[in-house]
Amino acid sequence: MARLNDHFLKLKAGYLFPEIARRVRVFCEAHPEPAQRLIRCGIGDVTEPLPPAVIAAMHRAVDEMAVRETFHGYGPEQGYAWLRAAISQNDFRARGCDVADDEIFVSDGTKCDTGNILDIFGPGNKIAISDPVYPVYVDTNVMAGHTGAANEAGAYARLVYLPCRPANGFVPAPPGRHVDLVYLCSPNNPTGAAATREQLAAWVSYAREHKAVILFDAAYEAYITDPALPHSIYEVPGALECAIEFRSFSKGGGFTGVRCAFTVVPKTLQAQTRSGEFHPLHPLWLRRTTTKFNGVSYISQRGAEVLYSPEGQAQARAVIARYMSNAKILREGVTKAGLKTFGGVNAPYLWVRAPKGVGSWQAFDKILNEANVVVTPGSGFGARGEGYFRLSAFNTRANAEETARRLRELRW
Numbered sequence: 001m002a003r004l005n006d007h008f009l010k011l012k013a014g015y016l017f018p019e020i021a022r023r024v025r026v027f028c029e030a031h032p033e034p035a036q037r038l039i040r041c042g043i044g045d046v047t048e049p050l051p052p053a054v055i056a057a058m059h060r061a062v063d064e065m066a067v068r069e070t071f072h073g074y075g076p077e078q079g080y081a082w083l084r085a086a087i088s089q090n091d092f093r094a095r096g097c098d099v100a101d102d103e104i105f106v107s108d109g110t111k112c113d114t115g116n117i118l119d120i121f122g123p124g125n126k127i128a129i130s131d132p133v134y135p136v137y138v139d140t141n142v143m144a145g146h147t148g149a150a151n152e153a154g155a156y157a158r159l160v161y162l163p164c165r166p167a168n169g170f171v172p173a174p175p176g177r178h179v180d181l182v183y184l185c186s187p188n189n190p191t192g193a194a195a196t197r198e199q200l201a202a203w204v205s206y207a208r209e210h211k212a213v214i215l216f217d218a219a220y221e222a223y224i225t226d227p228a229l230p231h232s233i234y235e236v237p238g239a240l241e242c243a244i245e246f247r248s249f250s251k252g253g254g255f256t257g258v259r260c261a262f263t264v265v266p267k268t269l270q271a272q273t274r275s276g277e278f279h280p281l282h283p284l285w286l287r288r289t290t291t292k293f294n295g296v297s298y299i300s301q302r303g304a305e306v307l308y309s310p311e312g313q314a315q316a317r318a319v320i321a322r323y324m325s326n327a328k329i330l331r332e333g334v335t336k337a338g339l340k341t342f343g344g345v346n347a348p349y350l351w352v353r354a355p356k357g358v359g360s361w362q363a364f365d366k367i368l369n370e371a372n373v374v375v376t377p378g379s380g381f382g383a384r385g386e387g388y389f390r391l392s393a394f395n396t397r398a399n400a401e402e403t404a405r406r407l408r409e410l411r412w
């Protein structure tokens with residue numbers, strides 16, 4: 001008899017977004033008319049078309065694929081050299097971060113990479129996550145057997161939870177105990193908080209002292225509006241020895257349906273073998289990538305490359321600015337509705353406190369049924385998300401204005 005991976009049976013409920021989609025489907029079937037006015041501010045999926053420069057580059061790439069002389073079959077598993085060079089130059093060296101082209105691994109998504117990275121870490125690591133947190137970090141560790149079982153409240157025995165609250169600005173400080181791996185996400189999904197240079201420096205210093213590795217998810221860095229905030233953890237001296245960074249073209253370039261992202265694994269980053277010797281992680285990730293992955297499509301990579309051209313940059317920035325004006329409209333609307341709101345300034349997410357005594361799923365149901373707006377219940381991101389809901393600013397202007405209006409009119 002084949003044995004399954006028992007760790008999957010420790011997962012709590014379904015993955016958050018399919019569960020929301022299921023509830024929304026039930027609502028739409030039961031209420032055909034309100035369903036017509038439904039506005040989706042739940043999953044953070046882009047709504048605006050790809051920048052014209054990306055479309056043109058992808059069309060050119062398709063034309064190349066149509067001719068034997070310029071056709072591309074398998075590409076390098078870790079990405080084409082021209083894209084890796086554009087990334088390391090523009091995203092890192094231009095900001096003073098000493099990242100080499102071959103430390104960039106092009107992939108099909110940050111969600112996949114933050115899960116896949118666990119392949120190169122052994123069992124027994126003490127793992128810290130924020131609470132609330134992007135659920136992928138938790139669930140992939142459960143699947144890999146790193147967490148132990150969950151208690152009644154859904155907390156896993158072997159994870160270290162770092163509470164994120166208004167009092168710490170939703171940015172956790174390093175714990176007073178040892179951990180080996182820590183996930184940091186800035187700008188943060190779901191709270192919209194962004195870490196300052198000093199806050200990241202505290203984590204880098206902790207990681208170096210504890211020989212820990214920081215898994216730094218910067219998928220939303222393009223949404224930072226405050227020029228003082230770091231876009232990469234490598235802007236902090238010493239981070240190249242203790243951090244892996246994940247980036248994506250999904251939110252910054254509108255690529256959620258195209259698929260292209262990348263992970264930076266510095267050659268100076270090491271971890272310990274079972275017998276206690278230090279060994280670089282870069283060759284392990286290279287080996288893993290070349291064994292389990294055949295690279296992102298040539299067409300997608302050509303589309304991503306053009307995002308570094310002046311034209312591509314200007315067009316992508318204009319779309320981001322549009323989403324951020326939506327965030328402002330939503331912030332004003334929710335604030336006028338008397339609800340305490342965080343985020344939405346350096347991130348496309350608003351983290352909203354439901355009225356006292358109203359739970360996250362209760363807020364979700366009320367907003368769905370009475371305002372016909374889909375939000376994301378905060379408790380889906382962890383116990384400390386209870387009592388909050390997340391609003392995504394990825395939408396059209398008309399929908400953002402209408403959502404703000406409906407939330408203002410909602411009576412709790």
Ligand code: MLT
Nearest residue numbers: 042043044045111134189
């Ligand atoms: C979200 O809504 O949290 C994101 O869209 C999920 C993701 O990027 O995977």
